Amino acid sequence: MSVSYPLLKKKLLLIASSGQFAKFTSQQLLDTYSELNQFLLSYTSKLDSIELFNLYELNFYLAILTKNESDAKLTLDRLTDQFGTNSQRIKILQSIYQESIGNLKAAGDYLTENPDELQLSRRLTTLSRDGKYISNLIYYINLQPGDLIAWSELSSEYAKIGDYKKAIFCLKEIILVDKVAYPIHYKIGLYYYYIYLQEKETTRLKKEKLIELVTELKHARDYFLYCIEINEGYGKAWVGLNQILNLDIHNKAKEVNDKDIKKITEDNERIKGIVNDKVKLYI
Amino acid sequence: MKQYIYLVGLLLLLHSGYSSFEYHKFGIEISLDIKLESLIGVLLIIIGSIINIENESFLTIDNKVIKNKAKYLKFIKMSDAVQLGESLGVTDYEEYNTRLPFINI
Known part of the structure; x- marks a missing residue:
């Protein structure tokens, strides 16, 4: 199927600006790489210079991710010819190229030339993805606490090792600045639910433990609700909400004589009907 | 026309x-x-x-054409405005998910 030039251009530029290709499957990477090459062959003369060099940068990343180092080098040379080697963005591309061909020392050298260039420091943290990665990220965040993508990366690293409380702390730092980032609200809700799963016991629960677990679920419920308040059509949040409201633990909680727990279970009952109706649209 | x-x-x-x-x-x-x-x-x-000045359509990754439901401008209500990004698979908060500066080569 042939696709019109303006639509394809818009799609490729959106992929380049969002960095969406970083989460592509191998097939999606190959398809996009060949589509971009075809597009550049046919329409280079029609593009303005900003669009063209953004697409060259995308081509560089796709070539690296599909193991086409020679094409990556060619594209990198085009970019360095145009912009020189002083820009942080170019230095990062040069470092990524060296990393992809296994030359970690040269990759590190590009990133350590000037400690004031924080984008390079950020990339430098990724050169040791072993046990030191989290401490490197914390060191960088101490230098640049306003870097929300770094907080997101740190959160994802904590989640990988199952430390959901710290992961939630990092995500809350993001919503302090970006209050309407609804996928982050959803993620916080999800991590609270994971904390519940980690801590629940199959044996008979003591009252204190039960209160603690119900409170964790209350936090999960509240963050799913924040997410839905911003984006009513976010199916995953409705499904998450349905999941936590139908847990057996709420029936046990009804037997507990505690004012706060009573309030939580009453609120849960109040929204259950709406959630049951809505979730049918997404399951 | x-x-x-x-x-x-x-x-x-x-x-x-x-x-x-x-x-x-x-x-x-x-x-x-x-x-x-x-x-x-x-x-x-x-x-x-x-x-x-009517809004144009978009392409998804799989080259499906997604029509913009807002005919002229973006919707004012955020819940409606973000639906286009959701259909495309690229939301305004994609960078928190993709984290390109930390990409593992």
Whole structure:
């Protein structure tokens, strides 16, 4: 199927600006790489210079991710010819190229030339993805606490090792600045639910433990609700909400004589009907 | 179709302009139909320009065309405005998910 030039251009530029290709499957990477090459062959003369060099940068990343180092080098040379080697963005591309061909020392050298260039420091943290990665990220965040993508990366690293409380702390730092980032609200809700799963016991629960677990679920419920308040059509949040409201633990909680727990279970009952109706649209 | 509205509006405006020039040459007062013609011409040009700012469609990764439900501008209600990104699979908060600066090569 042939696709019109303006639509394809818009799609490729959106992929380049969002960095969406970083989460592509191998097939999606190959398809996009060949589509971009075809597009550049046919329409280079029609593009303005900003669009063209953004697409060259995308081509560089796709070539690296599909193991086409020679094409990556060619594209990198085009970019360095145009912009020189002083820009942080170019230095990062040069470092990524060296990393992809296994030359970690040269990759590190590009990133350590000037400690004031924080984008390079950020990339430098990724050169040791072993046990030191989290401490490197914390060191960088101490230098640049306003870097929300770094907080997101740190959160994802904590989640990988199952430390959901710290992961939630990092995500809350993001919503302090970006209050309407609804996928982050959803993620916080999800991590609270994971904390519940980690801590629940199959044996008979003591009252204190039960209160603690119900409170964790209350936090999960509240963050799913924040997410839905911003984006009513976010199916995953409705499904998450349905999941936590139908847990057996709420029936046990009804037997507990505690004012706060009573309030939580009453609120849960109040929204259950709406959630049951809505979730049918997404399951 | 949209371009024709522009064209018709422009032709009407040119014609009314030329007619009024001819009327002036002979010192006759401009008639009502010429005034109306120029007014309709201007209105058609305005309508044509508003119709032409209509939002365009987008392509998903799999090259499916997604029509923008908001015809002219973005929706004011955020819940509606973010649905286009959700259908495309690229939300305004994608960078927190993709984290390109930390990409593992």
